[in-house]
Amino acid sequence: MKVAKFGGSSLSCEEQFKKVKQIVKSDPTRQIIVVSALGKRQAQDDKITDLLYILAAHLRHRVSGKRLWEQITQRFWQVKQELGLQLPLERYLTEIEEHMQQGATPEYLVSRGEFLTALLVSNYLGYQFVDAKELFAFHYDGKLDQLKTEQQVQRVLVKNKKIVVPGFYGAYPNGEIHLMSRGGSDVTGAILASVVGATLYENWTDVAGILLADPQLVADPVTVSQVTYQELQELSFMGANVLHEEAISPVEVKNIPIQIKNTNQPQLVGTTISETSSDQRLITGITGKKGYLSLLMSKRKIMPEVGFLNKMMNIFHHYQISIEYILSGYDNVRVIFSQETTPLNIYQVMEELETELALDEITLDRDLSLIAVVGRASKQTVGLSGKVFTILGQHAINVSLISQSNYDLNVVIGVRDADYQQTIKVLYEGLV
Template identity: 40%
Template sequence: MKKVVKFGGSSLASAEQFEKVGKIIRADEGRRFVVPSAPGRRFAGDTKVTDMLYDCYHQAQQGQDFSGTLANIKDRYDAIIRGLDLKLSLDEEFRIIDKNFHALVGEDYAASRGEYLNGLVMAAFLDYEFVDAADVIAFDEDGSFNAKKTDSLLSERLSGTECAVVPGFYGAKPDGSIHTFSRGGSDITGSLVARAIHADMYENWTDVSGFLMTDPRIVEDPVTISTITYREMRELSYMGATVLHEDAVFPLRNEGIPINVRNTNRPEDPGTMVVESTCNKPKYTITGIGGKKGFASITIEKAMMNSEVGFGRKVLQVFEDCGMTFEHTPSGIDTFSVYVNQHEFEPHEQQVIAGLHRMVHPDMIELESDLALIAVVGRGMRRTRGTAGRIFSALAHAHVNVKMIDQGSSELNIIIGVENRDFETAIRAIYDIFVISQL
């Protein structure tokens, strides 16, 4: 098999972690294309190299002496190089970085050097070819990602390459200036490399053994999801589950390339497989539970609104005019509710109310704040009777008042609105009824 393997910052924070990564890569001859992140935290209270680079560049922007901070960054890499007993010097690279920081070439350049330097170390450690992402990841002049050009550049550059290291997170504009993806963008680089070489598998190595069924800060030691579809992962990611960068999914999904999320510190764990579709029947009715706090609901009540053509469009037009997105729109015969991010809504509250009166002339408008949304996701829900009943029975037993119910037409998820104060209680109750009761 031909595999692309991406390693996160915690997996490459020290020489000891590099050794673990080396064993993982050498254990499978298919792992020939490696995408490294910048070194992460080595211990609690430590600073990520990317954050050190941002701080260093900000010092340069303010005309301060940044030599001490840059020296600390170099020390991080030199410690890894010494620990791996490599015959590699980054002196010239840091001389160039120092020069470019003095010239204030850009914050994106500064942030990208963490991955760039770690890529050089990784290539020397593995004896793989180093491919600078600036040569193969293309952005347009306005900073938008150029997928077509990138795929062409990557495919051509890697076509005759047996083994390569391509640092994550950054690329270049047509003028050669460095541009980065958003934080966590090394996942995106990995997926682009996998698509370009038509990989059989994309392995994403991090510090967790795959996707957990719910937030471990709420439920102690939740079960790991063995197999999840792209659609299920998208639903859970939207509701706060962030193991993979969202934009990393689409290049792989379009090519049908599976993702295996693995743990660098526990390589024996199978992790989670992310696939387009599967005949694999889930062990539990639900795949996962995600959620977020901080929503508000705006309920418009008007007699006979169901017979008024364009009512829903007019309501949503008010929110659009205020530059706001919406989350859900549950409705009844004479009521129409809009769930929005409370932080976004509060500055526009009175503007929205006035707009609704002008547009739809409601009988009443009711606002409610401090709400949370919980998504119960699972492909197994379609073929299982009584899923919703079990959810609401569990919530009632836990004394949780349900404010809203919304089920997608795909029957892949059920969204439940509760008060912020009931958020954790609700998640634990749902997890208990579908998982703990079946153990």
Template identity: 35%
Template sequence: MIVCKFGGSSVADAKQIKKVKAIVEADPKRQIVIVSAPGKRDKDDEKVTDMLYACNALAQQGLTCKPVFKKIADRYTSILEGLGIEKKPFVAVLEEVRQMIDAGHGAEYAASRGEYLSARMIAAYLGWDFLDADPYIVINPDGTVHEQSYENLRKVLKKDRKYIVPGFYGCDIEGKVKTFSRGGSDITGAILSSAADAESYENWTDVSGVYSVDPRLVDDAKVIKTMTYRELRELAGVGANVFHEEAIAPVIAAQIPINVKNTNAPADMGTMIVNERTSETTPLAGVSAKKGYSRITLRKLMLFKQSGTRHALLTMLHVFGIRPSFSLFGVDSIVWFFETSQASESVLKAMCTRLASEFSLDAIEVDHNHAIVGVVGEGVMDHRDLIAKVVGALDRESISLNFLNFGASETSLLLGVHADKTQDAVIALYNALF
């Protein structure tokens, strides 16, 4: 049995949904389909989820969301017309959702309705069973999947039935609608794949797989034919965004392969994501980068002399809302990189003052505009001249290195550059290594 997830671009309008129908009917093994909310039809269009967040914002101000919700309703009724589905029953569902948002059911309820309405509509079009993610998928307070979710789904799924399931949301332990982070429909698909013990999980999007580099930067960017779960996680951690990085967790224990494919070119092989692969001929999978980081640098003579200092410092950062993504340690120093959006300048100033006082630091400073670049591949550690090639490629383009981290992961080499040099660094490394 195959589980399929179709992203926002795949269900953006009636024409796209007809492609979805052709794909799922082409293989009888495709029995469970997870759908996103309708995405953009063109670059100037609005995503349904963004409009739903806007509806909630109005409701929280005590205003009706009717004007904005009308655009959402028009979007769905237009799709219904294109699919030849009777609109009248669905109009009542749309009005119920609008009333619930106006009644103040909150941002997560509002945001989830895009997937809910999409799944109801596509289930009617295909003649499949609609299976709501709430109450079966339970999401913990930290956003992870509650183990009970898998048992809940195993009890309700029947092997001789075909299901349409809304992605992106479930419920909390108290039964209230709760969403994953944006792009979380990938996670829903992975959960269903694990619960149903699927032979594969097909993730259908608008590109023909995961690229070794952002194709917007390099014209001849290649699709990665086969990569591992670990390689995908590492690439996603430094900006590659074809597949949600947290969606690996539900399938990795069962080693269910993921096939990233293109709804608009279903014959393309796409990218297979598996537990392990041979790296002799293709040691590297890709290069990617993510900017928007700030750096905090702490120095003190004999900083680590007292046990527990590192943990105490990190705890203090958490108090101020800072959760570092990357760390570097010296004999008497710590460097942490964190997402700039986590704290304002006033918060950072207060944090530095308190850290300097409580830990008697010799120096503490925060600076901005950093990017993290990752070279990822199962053969990174065996690539003898990798560091020389990386440093040489950046030097030829006059790109300064802020740090280089080799050995912390068996699958990636990380380096830091100024944010203004992000694209230049990625292109230079791709040309030198691929």
């Protein structure tokens, strides 16, 4: 049995629906289908999920969302009519409207993109629709209730062998909708694959596998045929838009391979993610993210001071700031964190750190990018970091941060935001 997840780009319009049907019907072992909400039809278009988030904000602030709702519903009507489906769409839309009038939660409203898309897909394929809230059980703290979820999935599969499930959400014990983080449909598929012991978890999207670099930054980057779970985890963590990082562990535990495939070019091999890889390439990928901040804290004999790091981390925890990296010297500690997790008044955080830790000096550095060069998870991968720094030196790119994992699996460097694109480009040209 295979679990196949189709992203929004694979289900953006009726033509894409036809491609998905052809893919599913070509392999009878594709028995569990997970879908995202309708995606963009072209660059200027909007994702249904984005529109639903905006609609939820309108309703929360008591602003009319009538035009937005009409824009959203028109997309679903168009697919239904073009494909000649017999789905009673009006009934489902009326039900959603009634919930909106009664003060529907934003989580409920946003989840309706996947819900309606899954209804269309199931009707088109002739598969049984199963609402994700009937399968995925979450505790009130947002953590998955693994045992209850497994029981509910097995119960459904006893009655239905071929099902379509909306991704991205489940339900709390009281039945209310719980949304996963963006990209959560990947996680939905991974959990289902793990529960049913699938032979393969397919993730269908608009690219033919994992690319060695962002095609917006590097022309025609090479596709990697094989990647290990660990390598993919590193790439996802550092911003590679491949697969939701939480989608890896459910299948890794049971050693279920993941295959990234292109809905528009299904004949291409794509990328297979598994426990091991026979690919002899030096690197798996070059990726990164902009928008980091750095705090450099200086004080005499800072490292020998007992409890210093513990006190420092407590302050960051108080302000809900997630630390990405910590670099230390005898008289200084530098912490790196994303602007996204930073409170508006960062100077208040700095003042508390300076006072509570009795610092001699604290300095804020903005506009920092982190770039990761992920190498093969092997003891034989030697010299990656040396090659990276040689290339950067040849192009006079200043590095403000260096972090290296065991066996050169992951070399992370910090550069100015202004050098971000150039750094990725020269690293790709020098390493591939």
